[in-house]
Amino acid sequence: MVDSLERPAPGPVRTSPFAVLRNAWRGLTSMRTALVLLFLLAVAALPGALLPQRSLNLNLVDQYFTDHPDLAPLMDRIGLFDVFAAPWFAAIYLMLMVSLIGCVLPRSVEHLRALRTPPVATPRNLGRLPHHATGPVDGTPDEVADRVRALLRGWRSAERTEERAGAGVREFSAEKGYLREAGNVLFHLAMVGLLVGFAAGKLYGYEGSVIIPVGNQFCNSGILGYDSFRAGLRVDGTELEPFCLRIDQFEASYRADGQAADYRAEIGYQTTSDLDEGSTAEWRPATLAVNAPLRVDGLRVYLMDHGYAPRFTVTFPDGQQRTGEIQWRVVDPSTLLSEGATKFERPGITDEEQRRTSQLAITGLFAPTSSGGDVVTSVFPALRDPEVAVDVLRGDLGLDDGRGQSIFQVDQRQIESGALQRVARANLVPGQEITLDDGTVIRFDGVNQWVGVQVSHDPGQDWVLVFAIAVLIGITLSLTIRRRRFWVRLQAADTEGRTVVELGGLARTDRAGYGEEFDRLRAELLGPEKKDG
Amino acid sequence: MLAQYSDWFYIAAVAVYVLAMVLHAYAQAAVRTRRPVLVGAGGTPADIPAAEEQPARAVGARAANMGVSVAVLGALLHLASIVARGLATERWPLGNMYEFISMITFAAVVTWLVMLRRVPAARSAAPWVLLPIVVLMTLGGTALYTAAGPVMPALRSYWLPVHVTAIAISSGLLIVSGVASILFLLRSGSGVPAAIAERMPTADVLDRVAYRVMIVAFPLYTFAVVAGAVWAEAAWGRFWGWDPKETVAFVAWVIYAAYLHARATAGWRTGRAAWINIAGLTTMIFNLFFINLVVAGLHSYAGVG
Numbered sequence: 001m002v003d004s005l006e007r008p009a010p011g012p013v014r015t016s017p018f019a020v021l022r023n024a025w026r027g028l029t030s031m032r033t034a035l036v037l038l039f040l041l042a043v044a045a046l047p048g049a050l051l052p053q054r055s056l057n058l059n060l061v062d063q064y065f066t067d068h069p070d071l072a073p074l075m076d077r078i079g080l081f082d083v084f085a086a087p088w089f090a091a092i093y094l095m096l097m098v099s100l101i102g103c104v105l106p107r108s109v110e111h112l113r114a115l116r117t118p119p120v121a122t123p124r125n126l127g128r129l130p131h132h133a134t135g136p137v138d139g140t141p142d143e144v145a146d147r148v149r150a151l152l153r154g155w156r157s158a159e160r161t162e163e164r165a166g167a168g169v170r171e172f173s174a175e176k177g178y179l180r181e182a183g184n185v186l187f188h189l190a191m192v193g194l195l196v197g198f199a200a201g202k203l204y205g206y207e208g209s210v211i212i213p214v215g216n217q218f219c220n221s222g223i224l225g226y227d228s229f230r231a232g233l234r235v236d237g238t239e240l241e242p243f244c245l246r247i248d249q250f251e252a253s254y255r256a257d258g259q260a261a262d263y264r265a266e267i268g269y270q271t272t273s274d275l276d277e278g279s280t281a282e283w284r285p286a287t288l289a290v291n292a293p294l295r296v297d298g299l300r301v302y303l304m305d306h307g308y309a310p311r312f313t314v315t316f317p318d319g320q321q322r323t324g325e326i327q328w329r330v331v332d333p334s335t336l337l338s339e340g341a342t343k344f345e346r347p348g349i350t351d352e353e354q355r356r357t358s359q360l361a362i363t364g365l366f367a368p369t370s371s372g373g374d375v376v377t378s379v380f381p382a383l384r385d386p387e388v389a390v391d392v393l394r395g396d397l398g399l400d401d402g403r404g405q406s407i408f409q410v411d412q413r414q415i416e417s418g419a420l421q422r423v424a425r426a427n428l429v430p431g432q433e434i435t436l437d438d439g440t441v442i443r444f445d446g447v448n449q450w451v452g453v454q455v456s457h458d459p460g461q462d463w464v465l466v467f468a469i470a471v472l473i474g475i476t477l478s479l480t481i482r483r484r485r486f487w488v489r490l491q492a493a494d495t496e497g498r499t500v501v502e503l504g505g506l507a508r509t510d511r512a513g514y515g516e517e518f519d520r521l522r523a524e525l526l527g528p529e530k531k532d533g
Numbered sequence: 534m535l536a537q538y539s540d541w542f543y544i545a546a547v548a549v550y551v552l553a554m555v556l557h558a559y560a561q562a563a564v565r566t567r568r569p570v571l572v573g574a575g576g577t578p579a580d581i582p583a584a585e586e587q588p589a590r591a592v593g594a595r596a597a598n599m600g601v602s603v604a605v606l607g608a609l610l611h612l613a614s615i616v617a618r619g620l621a622t623e624r625w626p627l628g629n630m631y632e633f634i635s636m637i638t639f640a641a642v643v644t645w646l647v648m649l650r651r652v653p654a655a656r657s658a659a660p661w662v663l664l665p666i667v668v669l670m671t672l673g674g675t676a677l678y679t680a681a682g683p684v685m686p687a688l689r690s691y692w693l694p695v696h697v698t699a700i701a702i703s704s705g706l707l708i709v710s711g712v713a714s715i716l717f718l719l720r721s722g723s724g725v726p727a728a729i730a731e732r733m734p735t736a737d738v739l740d741r742v743a744y745r746v747m748i749v750a751f752p753l754y755t756f757a758v759v760a761g762a763v764w765a766e767a768a769w770g771r772f773w774g775w776d777p778k779e780t781v782a783f784v785a786w787v788i789y790a791a792y793l794h795a796r797a798t799a800g801w802r803t804g805r806a807a808w809i810n811i812a813g814l815t816t817m818i819f820n821l822f823f824i825n826l827v828v829a830g831l832h833s834y835a836g837v838g
Contacts, residue, residue, distance in 0.1 A: 031798045038791040042784045042816075049780035049824065056776065056830075084775050198773070207770065255683070262686050291690040291768050302770045454770045461772055468759045475755055479748040479793075 028095070029102030037096040044092055048083035051075070055082065097192055104188040111181045118158035119175040122487040126504030129487075131518040134502045135526045141170055141490045144499045144525075148172050148488050151524055155486065172488040180509065183477025190470035197467055201460030205232045206240070211327050213309050213450040214265075217246035220299070220455055241297050241457065242276075245269040246283055250306060250449045254382050258334055264289040265303050265451050272297050288453075298457060305330070305452040310366050310388055310444065312342050317439040320347050327450040328366050329408045335378035338366045340408045343397055356396040361410045361420070362442065364390035376427055386447050389427045392436065395420040483508040486521060501525055535621035536681035542614030543635065547670045549607035550642070550663055556600035557659040561732040563593030600659060605646060611639045621681045627697040628684035629834060630825055634673030636698065637821075638666045640705025644746060648709065651745070654738045655713075661733070662712050688834065692764035699757035704817055706750035707789075711814030713743035714807035721804070740803055743810060744796065751789050758782055769831060778832035781820040788813040 027033055052060035061081050065072040079086030126132050137144060145159075149172075157174035208226035212218045223229045223237035231237055249266040268283025286294050288303040295301075311325040328340025341363040349355045367378035370387035396419040398411040405411055414420040426434045428444035435441050489502040503522055507514035615635055619626035626632050645662050648655060717739040719725045733739070761779075766772035773779060792809040795801035824830065 031794060032801075035791055035794050035798060035801065038787050038794065042787040042791070045780055045784050045787070048775055049777040049784070049828065053775065056774070060829075259683075260686055261683075262689075290686040291692075291764075293767060293770070300766075300770065304770065456770050458771070461766065464772065465763070468762070472752065472756055472759060476752045479752060 025102060028099050031103070034096070034099050034103065037092060037099060040092050041096060044089050045083065047080050051080055051083075053081060053083065055084065093195070097195060100188050101192060104185055107181070108185045108189075111178075111185060114181075115178060119156055119173040119485065121158075121160065122171040122173050122489055123504065126487060126489065126502045129504040129506050131505030131514065132503060133522045133526060134500065136493050136495075136498050136500050137526060138497065139499055140497055141168070141492050141499045144490050144501060145170055145172075147525065148490070151521065152486070152488075167492055170488075170490040172490075174486045174488075175484070176486070177481045177483035177508075179477050180481040180483045181478070183474045183479075183481065185474075187471055187474030187478055190467045190474055193467035194464055194471060197460040197463035199460070200463065201232070201458040203232050203234045205456070205458035205460065206230065206235045206237075207454060207456045209304060209452060209454045211307075211450050211452050212245075212247050213325065213327060213448050214247045214250050215448070217244060218453070219244040226455075241299055242272050243269065243297055243299055243455075244275065244280075245294075245301060245453070247451055247453075248285075250451050252306060252382065254380070258380050260381070262290070263303060263306060265306075267294070267301075269294065269296065269301075288451075298459065300456045300458075302454040302456070303451060304454045307336060307450055307452075308338055308366055308368060308383070308386075309448045309450050310340075310342065310386075311446050311448060312362055313443045313445050314344050314360060315441040315443070316346055318348070322347060323445070324362075325448055326407060331365075332378065334381065336368050336381040337378035338368075339364070340366070341406075341410050343399075343410075356400070356419075357394075359395065359397045359399070360440075360442075361393040361397055362390050363393065363410055364388055366447075368447075370429075374427070383447060383449075385429075387427060387429050388444055390425070390444075391422050392424040392426075392434070392442060393420045394423045394436070482514060484514045484517070486518070488525070535617045539614045539617035539621055539681070542610050542617060543670070543674055546607045546611035546614060547667060547674065549603055549610060550667050550670070553600045553604040553607060554660045554663045554667065556596050556603060557657075557663070560593040560595075560597035560600060561657055561660070563596060564732065597656060597659075601646070601649060601656070604642065604659070604663070608639065608642045608646065611635070611642065615639060618681060622683065624684060624689075625694045625698075627693060627701065628682075628688055629679040630677045630821075631673050631679045633697065633701055634669055634677065634821075636701035637704045637708070638670050638673070640702040641666050641708045642705075644706050644709045648742055648746065652738060652742055655734045655742050657732055658713065658716055658734050658739065658742070661716055662709060665708060665712060684834075687768055690764060690768065692760060692767070696757060696760040696764050699753060699760055703750050703754035703757050704821070706746050706753065707814060707817055710743045710746040710750055711810055711817075713739050713746065714810035714814075717743060717807045718804070718811075736803075740807070743807065747789070747792065747810070751793065754786065754789065758786060774831075776832060777824050777828045777830040778820065781816060781824050785813055785816040785820060788816055 052064050054061050064081075065076075068075075075081065079088070083089055123129065126134070139147070149157075149159075152172060152174045155174035155176045156178070157172055160171045160173075162169045162171060206229065208220075208223070208229040210218055210226045218225065220240050220243040222240060223231070229237065246268045247265055248268055250263070251265075252263045253261045255261050265288045267286050267288055269286055270280060270283060274280070274282065274284075288294055288301065290303065293300045293302045307327060307330045309325050309327045311323060313321055313323045315321050322344050324342045324344055326340065326342050328338040330336055330338050341361050344360040344362075345355070346358040346360070349358060365376055366386070366388045367376050368382060368386055369378055369380035369384040371377045371379050372385075372387075376387050376389035393410060393415070396414055397405075398414040398419070399405065403411075410420060423436050424434050424442075426432075428434065430444055430446045433441050433443035485506045485508060487504040491500045491502075492498075493500045503518075503525065505514060505518040505521070615626050615632075618632060618635075622628070627636055641662075645659070716733055717736055720730050720733045720739055721736040734742075761782075762772040765774070765779075788809060792806055792813060795806040795809050825832070825834075
């Protein structure tokens with residue numbers, strides 16, 4: 001289109017690559033494109049709220065696959081279950097950012113230039129402006145000019161004297177509200193900064209969660225220490241900030257109806273420098289609570305959840321004892337009814353075959369406050385009346401087949417194949433025991449508590465906060481400040497010692513009222529009684 | 534005891550708002566629309582109807598003034614209900630959906646009353662602005678009602694008054710702005726009977742109300758989202774995690790940003806901008822009801838079970 005005038009010849013119109021680029025750039029940075037991209041961004045984000053997302057809840061995504069076996073794989077292929085990591089989502093916001101930069105940079109340059117040029121000269125006919133007034137006032141033009149100068153303090157103003165009809169005419173032009181555009185530019189640049197900070201967090205941050213029984217300690221030494229770990233794109237897990245913590249005590253309090261009132265964990269920790277100095281005997285005390293994480297060395301440690309770990313002691317026929325205490329997972333958050341599997345290997349057995357027939361697993365349910373009766377269920381989340389309902393399984397747990405195994409369950413296939421068999425079933429309160437057919441005694445010793453801890457590292461988040469505050473300041477300035485112009489023309493009146501004053505005002509932005517301020521300025525100069533001047 | 538008073542104040546506020554609506558509606562019915570004078574070009578058209586319209590207009594003006602005063606009374610009762618709720622539960626009264634809706638509608642009423650002082654010409658929009666407020670309050674007081682009680686530990690933070698109050702107030706403002714945009718489209722379109730449309734404020738006034746409320750609402754809403762992110766960083770271990778509520782709040786923010794851009798784009802300034810504002814309001818309402826009640830997420834504090 002650009003060159004069409006010079007190329008009247010028929011045939012395909014050839015445009016230079018430069019023109020194509022320039023047009024594409026102009027198109028991308030236009031306000032209309034920004035609008036379209038904003039709409040696209042809004043529409044593209046919606047499936048992230050309406051469809052289950054892997055980043056939030058893997059189980060719900062699996063459920064969706066089960067419910068919609070035909071549709072789900074197709075949806076998955078276009079990333080509908082990972083919307084915020086999808087390339088098309090990134091494409092939209094990156095284009096929006098480019099459009100924003102392309103629009104805002106020239107505007108900032110223009111604004112800087114406007115800051116250095118004096119306000120525009122007084123229009124010839126002030127009566128044509130939306131706000132205007134005129135009238136004679138007492139005082140020579142010089143005296144009135146002083147009053148105008150005082151009035152225009154705080155405005156960017158310029159003063160000119162013009163010879164017209166043989167007399168000196170003084171003109172003042174003033175402009176105010178430059179902060180509006182400054183706020184606008186600040187808002188947009190801060191949005192870019194915010195996105196960069198956000199991206200930095202996604203690249204260099206990580207988040208790991210781990211269950212730690214009370215009395216145990218945990219060190220941030222590698223991914224393997226965690227139960228689950230979400231690494232940033234540039235994090236390989238080899239250089240985590242060294243840090244250790246120990247759970248000393250955990251307390252939860254509940255209201256009478258079982259709703260949680262408060263949780264807190266008393267912990268000790270050792271910082272990177274503590275570990276470097278080798279002072280590993282000392283633990284710094286701290287409290288983890290809801291809404292109150294521990295912040296140290298760029299890491300944040302959160303108390304996420306909690307539960308119980310029943311402790312069992314197995315006394316084998318030969319008199320050897322083994323004690324097992326491992327976390328069971330919560331199945332009902334309101335009563336903390338939990339399930340799990342505590343697994344044992346018989347000590348001192350070297351024969352592979354024999355070893356595989358003598359492994360033990362204690363599986364079942366744990367109730368912190370048992371309902372009593374044959375079917376154990378929990379009626380309250382606190383540890384008032386603990387009881388377990390367990391099956392004891394003996395045989396081959398399948399630990400050697402190379403596949404990972406849940407710590408909360410036994411491998412169901414081992415039961416189906418008959419390799420693992422139930423040898424006892426019982427309800428036990430602390431101190432009670434059962435004896436198996438081969439003389440092995442299993443005792444339910446008591447219960448420990450565990451806490452789920454999340455360790456997070458996000459090097460970008462402080463920057464995100466800084467830019468978010470800049471965004472707020474920018475948007476507030478750019479929406480509330482009005483850019484307006486004000487002109488004054490002074491001319492000596494026919495009577496000696498009087499001056500004819502002409503005023504004009506123009507709001508450069510929206511119609512959100514400049515009238516009141518103009519009226520005030522007019523009243524200052526012309527006096528209130530000359531309202532219709 | 535106090536909780537009971539809070540409920541009574543709430544019901545009284547709804548009743549009083551309905552009364553204000555009726556008064557405003559009556560005021561408008563009393564004002565006859567200007568009859569188009571097509572023939573008799575000789576005389577000034579105002580001559581003939583002026584005499585008989587005079588008393589009706591006076592009655593109408595009085596009813597409209599009463600409507601405003603009654604709405605102020607309603608707002609005072611509404612405020613009393615919120616304060617009594619806070620005293621009864623000994624916490625900031627924004628712990629469930631009923632209390633949230635109460636705060637949103639209170640903010641909307643106060644916004645409307647403040648707007649009336651700034652743009653008196655908008656007064657004839659009153660019944661239409663009060664209508665969604667009364668509907669929301671009725672829903673809040675019935676289907677979504679939650680008895681006064683304490684909240685879960687996660688909600689016990691000083692960020693609750695900051696974040697949730699800012700969201701509630703900005704939502705109230707956005708409702709008023711959105712309703713003004715709806716009325717703007719009705720007023721400037723042809724789908725509405727002239728008898729109703731002509732009794733509304735002019736399209737220009739409605740457009741101005743929508744924009745002037747928005748320039749307060751948008752920065753406040755932005756602040757509310759930022760405050761929410763700061764709280765989420767302390768409570769949930771990350772400042773932003775695309776929780777459904779966060780996502781839809783982001784969508785609404787983007788739509789309102791588009792509205793402000795449209796205000797600065799030739800050809801989009803009025804009509805299309807109004808549609809965008811309505812899309813924003815729809816998103817906010819969707820976020821309030823659908824996301825709270827249907828979609829499971831971290832923000833599931835509705836207290837409706």
